[in-house]
Every structure is written in structure tokens, then in C-alpha cells.
Amino acid sequence: MVELSAALEGQCNKVLAATVPSPIRVVDDKFSQIDGILKLTLGEPDFAAPEHIKQAIIRDVQANDSHYSPSQGIMPLREAISDYLVERFDTPRYDPATEISVTVGAAEAINAAFQALFNPGDELIIPTPTFPLYESVAQTSDIKVVGLNTAPDFIVTPEKLKHVLAEHPNAKAILLNYPSNPTGVTYSEDELKELVAILREHQLLVIADEIYAELVYDAKHTSMARLLPEQTVLISGVSKSHAMTGYRIGYAVGPAKLMKQVGKAHQSMLATAPGPMMAGALEALRNGREDPVKMRAVYEERRDLVLKGLAEAGFTAARPGGAFYIFAKIPEFLNTNDIEFVYDLADSVKLGVAPGSIFGAGGEGYIRISYAASTEDLESAITRLKHYVDLTR
Amino acid sequence: MVELSAALEGQCNKVLAATVPSPIRVVDDKFSQIDGILKLTLGEPDFAAPEHIKQAIIRDVQANDSHYSPSQGIMPLREAISDYLVERFDTPRYDPATEISVTVGAAEAINAAFQALFNPGDELIIPTPTFPLYESVAQTSDIKVVGLNTAPDFIVTPEKLKHVLAEHPNAKAILLNYPSNPTGVTYSEDELKELVAILREHQLLVIADEIYAELVYDAKHTSMARLLPEQTVLISGVSKSHAMTGYRIGYAVGPAKLMKQVGKAHQSMLATAPGPMMAGALEALRNGREDPVKMRAVYEERRDLVLKGLAEAGFTAARPGGAFYIFAKIPEFLNTNDIEFVYDLADSVKLGVAPGSIFGAGGEGYIRISYAASTEDLESAITRLKHYVDLTR
Known part of the structure; x- marks a missing residue:
């Protein structure tokens, strides 16, 4: 002591x-x-974690991948993320060189996005109940959180969204996390399209945390990166989809002009994610779709x-x-x-x-x-x- | 695009x-x-990276360490860091439960320390020439950097330190990085003791980045954690000592009252470091002293x-x-x-x-x-x- x-x-x-x-x-x-x-x-x-992912990590360690990787992640993984998002969720094709950052879990992606995309005092709408991390990171980044209580159905409805925007006309962004932690509630494509019309009209930046996108049971997941890519930074990762939380590989994707800044924040925060863990994520996205x-x-x-x-x-x-x-x-x-x-x-x-x-x-x-x-x-x-x-x- | x-x-x-x-x-x-x-x-x-470290990672992956680790790092690694610092550098025994955080590289430790230990406008003395990361992280944390030009001998002398403190009497902290990137210059124990007397008098917080401590050629490395533990947060890691930069395991240690806050910043930033990479660092510190x-x-x-x-x-x-x-x-x-x-x-x-x-x-x-x-x-x-x-x- x-x-x-x-x-x-x-x-x-x-x-x-x-x-x-x-x-x-x-x-x-x-x-x-x-x-x-x-x-x-x-x-x-x-x-x-699935055996083939473990084996990919082991091969990577055996191949002496113990040196720094490129700060935004190894290029094959960034390419795999780009392909995966197009093929799985019908998003635009994000450019691996300028529109994708590999992070240490989705948590780091949230930190980098908040640090890069907001100025002190900017207003961010966070629907509640919600994962507490968003609010604590917002606080330390001096972002003003505007709560939006979604009880009892736990859905952001067009009415609720219009109401909060009328009360907070200067809101810069909204955080959407669906399927939701803690409620498990998610949105249909039609529900999202109604929201998108309003988000477009108000030119709100969307931080879309879709880390649970692969765990949607009754319909197909609809990504904000498909419906509103020009206003969206998508946060995701392989932790929940491939049962590899402890390997800590997430990512952020979005328009290059935003990702240039998110990537800077990420690089300054921790230089780069560990190489062997990225090798595991690459295997997950290339050969672990099932x-x-x-x-x-x-x-x-x-x-x-x-x-x-x-x-x-x-x-x-x-x-x-x-x-x-x-x-x-x-x-x-x-x-x-x-x-x-x-x-x-x-x-x-x-x-x-x-x-x-x-x-x-x-x-x-x-x-x-x-x-x-x-x-x-x-x-x-x-x-x-x-x-x-x-x-x- | x-x-x-x-x-x-x-x-x-x-x-x-x-x-x-x-x-x-x-x-x-x-x-x-x-x-x-x-x-x-x-x-x-x-x-x-040495073969025995690679094998420790492989065993850990095989043993299904794919779940979240404790946020401040696996306890055996924190215990190993505590032992290592005592045995190698004669520091006080840091409490693994409250005084040590395992981070994703020393870079993340620097970010967490800066975020946790400073308020906007606080003054931090950074001797130059220096690793540019410190200043860029300080800027985004709204810390006021006070430069201290050490040319041409690249040593912070007692005279230079007194001079900068006279000009900046409200300085809160100093960053000391030795052996230094970019100069390779380091300090003898006597040189450090002269500085410590001044640092103690002024009650300056010391952020000591000693990531190169194992690479000292002509004498033994003297740690600020030994000379001035009550004012020091020590940043280090196994990246440079064990040629495992790409595995990204660093750490911060210091008095519990400071580390409680540094640990919070770390947890909020990325939850925890990847388990298999921590298994490698544990092997490095327990069985890789040579x-x-x-x-x-x-x-x-x-x-x-x-x-x-x-x-x-x-x-x-x-x-x-x-x-x-x-x-x-x-x-x-x-x-x-x-x-x-x-x-x-x-x-x-x-x-x-x-x-x-x-x-x-x-x-x-x-x-x-x-x-x-x-x-x-x-x-x-x-x-x-x-x-x-x-x-x-």
C-alpha cells in the first residue's frame, strides 16, 4: 500500500x-x-468462443503477430467488416481505408465516437432505460444528455421523438441502441422508417449501437447504416454475435469525414487493438457467419x-x-x-x-x-x- | 463510400x-x-515475442478464456505486477486490489491517468523533446501543457525544474518519461533524488512513464515509484521489455485514492483488456524475467x-x-x-x-x-x- x-x-x-x-x-x-x-x-x-475462431487466434500467435498493427485495424479485418455489413444488413459499402475503425470492444468505439463527434455542451438524446455506459461517457466528455423515457413499451415512437425535439431544438444527436440492453426490445423496419423521416428532417446525427444485431429473433435486423447512412455512425462488434466478449474486438463505421476524427480519437486512446484478437474477429466475420x-x-x-x-x-x-x-x-x-x-x-x-x-x-x-x-x-x-x-x- | x-x-x-x-x-x-x-x-x-509467452497465450485460448475479465485486469496479473515492481525496482508493494489497473498498452494508461487526475485548465509540465502522444492527449483532456525545453543535454536539471516552477507556480503535475523516447537519455539515481527534493517541496503530482525501464544499459533503472511513491502514478507495460507491442498490455499503479479514479476512467473507456493478452503478460512477468x-x-x-x-x-x-x-x-x-x-x-x-x-x-x-x-x-x-x-x- x-x-x-x-x-x-x-x-x-x-x-x-x-x-x-x-x-x-x-x-x-x-x-x-x-x-x-x-x-x-x-x-x-x-x-x-467457437473453436475455429480460437484456432485462428492460435495460428496468428504462432505466426509471430506480436508487433503493432495499423492503428485503424488490420486491413483484411476492415475489408471483412465492409463485406459483412453489405452482405448481412444491406448497408452501403464502407471504404475500409477511410470509413472503418477497429476498436477494443464496442465500449471503446463509443468513447472514441463521443470524444470525436461532440463539442462541450452539445446535446445528445439518450432513450431510457438504457445501458449506463452511454451516460457516464457522455458526462466525462462534457456532453449534455437529454433523457427520453420510453416506458412502458420501451420504443422511441415518432410522437416521443417529435416531442423531445420540440423541447430540445438544438439537440445534435441521438443514441439508438437496438436490440436494446436492458429491455431486449427492437424495432421493425417500418418503425425505423418513421423515425428516419424525422431524424432526416432535423438532421440529427445518429450513434447507432447495434452490437446485438445478430441476436434478433422474430424478424431481420434493420440497420441505421442502411436507412440513414449519411447521418449515422454505426457501432458494433463480434463480442455478442460470436461469444467472444473477452477478446474485445468492436468497430465503428460511418462517413469518412466523421471517421477521420473517430479514428484519430481511437489512435490517441490506445494506438491499435491487439493483433491476435483481430485475427479472431477476421475469422468470425469471414468463416463464422453460421x-x-x-x-x-x-x-x-x-x-x-x-x-x-x-x-x-x-x-x-x-x-x-x-x-x-x-x-x-x-x-x-x-x-x-x-x-x-x-x-x-x-x-x-x-x-x-x-x-x-x-x-x-x-x-x-x-x-x-x-x-x-x-x-x-x-x-x-x-x-x-x-x-x-x-x-x- | x-x-x-x-x-x-x-x-x-x-x-x-x-x-x-x-x-x-x-x-x-x-x-x-x-x-x-x-x-x-x-x-x-x-x-x-518469446516462445514461452506465445505458448501461454495459446494455452489460455485453448482453455476458453473468451469471457469478460475483471475490469482492472485478472488478479494473478495484478499480483505479478506488484511482485515484479518490488523485486525488480524495489518499489513499495502496491496492493493488487486497489492500486493497479491493467490497460491496453501504456497509451491507454496515459489516457486514463490524464482523464482521471486532471481538471480542465490544470497545468502539466512536459519536458521536451518528447513522445508526441502526451501533448495530444493533454489537449483533448483540456489540460494546459507547460513545455520545458531540455536541450542540449536532454535532462531535466534542478535548475530547469526550479525555473519552470517559478514561472508556473500553479503547475499541478509533471510528466517524466525515462529512459526517454526520443532521446534515449535516462537519469541516475542521484540526478533523480535532486529532482525529487524539489517535486516534494512543490507537491507536484508525477506521471512517470517508465515503459523502457528494462532497457537501461549502463546502470540500474531507478523508478519514481521507489523515490516518490506518495506523489507518483507509474505507467509501464510489457510491450518494450518483452517485445510484445502488438499484444497491447500496459498498466498504471499508484496510491489507491488516485487509482480508484484511474480505474474508473479505464473501465469506462473499454471495460477490460483482452484475457489471452493478459495471460501472455502474466507469463512475461512470472517466467520471463530473463x-x-x-x-x-x-x-x-x-x-x-x-x-x-x-x-x-x-x-x-x-x-x-x-x-x-x-x-x-x-x-x-x-x-x-x-x-x-x-x-x-x-x-x-x-x-x-x-x-x-x-x-x-x-x-x-x-x-x-x-x-x-x-x-x-x-x-x-x-x-x-x-x-x-x-x-x-
């Missing part, structure tokens, strides 16, 4: 110092202290299992069209709030779920359940939840 | 938009267009080879005590400046070296030669340089 010189205390960045650690981590850490707890709190696939299909089928079964169990326990949930989250309303008869509920649930039946209110306005009274867990664990979770309800009601 | 909507042009972050791309990359890109050029511009080992010793012996021979050749060609250089750079003064008789010189050298004898002025005040009239290249290439480089001088004088 090292004692900080007393004269240097309290001099850290005030904005950052005032932010609390990622609330989902705080909840998760508390749960981790309960023996035998079953946690459905984390947003990552329970699958291991990997998400198989995982999706499993997730869909689990989703239906959990939805059925929740309904039997008296919980209602908007039908999640994507990702691996269910955002469920705590029944009135339990007469509690979501924070009290999740801690009581953890204490009494050793089941850990995330309280909805940590995801912002509109999340109060809800819980987020991640069904990126084994079928056995999910069945046990439902049994525990039902038992809790029986004990309590 | 995607055309940006005209209404969205010119709205990017103004500070970032005004920064030029990393100047060393610009020079390097121009050189790359010259057929048959021999480049001594890059700051990375030419060695491949790796830098072998590489250092080779670098030292190369340094002496280049120094001798430079002297024969009429160039003088401060004797570099560490890293793998020589900062050499262009002889007066060539009657040129460093920018003209490096382009003319590249055109006429196809030798690429970095112009000193891109490293800031004090670098004008110098060139930086990286001797992280094969002995054969270095011999050829000296031959070309002598030929150029013969042609020109």
Missing part, C-alpha cells in the same frame, strides 16, 4: 470522481458475496422458457425481439420497489437479477433478466422466483 | 479536429512510398555500432543510456534543417529516420534513429548515411 501525499488529495477530475462505479457491477459484487447464488445479471454469452445462427436458436428457446416462467410467477414483460435480456415488471401484489426486490430475492432464494432503475428513467419497478445462461440454470431460476412469490404474496 | 449529410459537416470536436495525425506516422507513411527504403523510424522491438536481459545485450551492441557510425559520419549524440533510440545532431556543415534533411536522406540514399522537431522544442536540428532493427540493417544504414554525407559535403 502507498499513502497518497495529503497535499494531493481531492484533486482528481471532479466529474469522474462524482460518477459512481458501473451500477450493475456494484449489484453484481454484492450478489457475489452470497453463497450458492444463481446470477442472471451479466450481459455476456455463456457459450465459449455461428450466431446456432446460438440464436438456443437463446430463443431460453427466452421462451423464461417468458413462460415469468408469466406463471405473475410478471409481465414486453416481448423481447432481440439481445438476451427480458425486462419484466414486478407484480403490484409484491408491493415493493426494484432495488428492495432484487436484494430480497437474492437473500431469500439466492437468485440475482438486475434492478431496472439502474438503467435510468422508466426502469423503476422492473428487473432485467439475462438469459445468456444454461437452460438448467434458467429452469432453476424460475423455480426460485416462483418460490419467492409464493413465500411473499 | 458514404457521403456525409451536408448539414452535419464541420461539427466534430474542434480540439481533436485541429490536431494533426501522429507526426511520426505521417513521416513514416511518406517513406513507405519509396521503393527499397530502409526505415529506422519505428519505436518497437524487431524481435518476436527475456529483457537477452534483448538488452543485443540492443547495447547495436547502440554502440550506430554511435560509432554516426561519429564517423560527423554526427554527435548524447550517449543514450536506455531505450532503443539515438538522438543525433545533424552536422553544421550539412547546412540544413531536420525536416529537409530526413526527406533528402530518404530520397537520395533511401534511409528513413525521424526528424527531431516533431518531438517538440529542443528537437530542431536533430534526428531520431531507432536501433530496434537487425545488425545487418543498421550496418547498411550507416553505410548509406556516410554515402549521403560524402555526396553532400
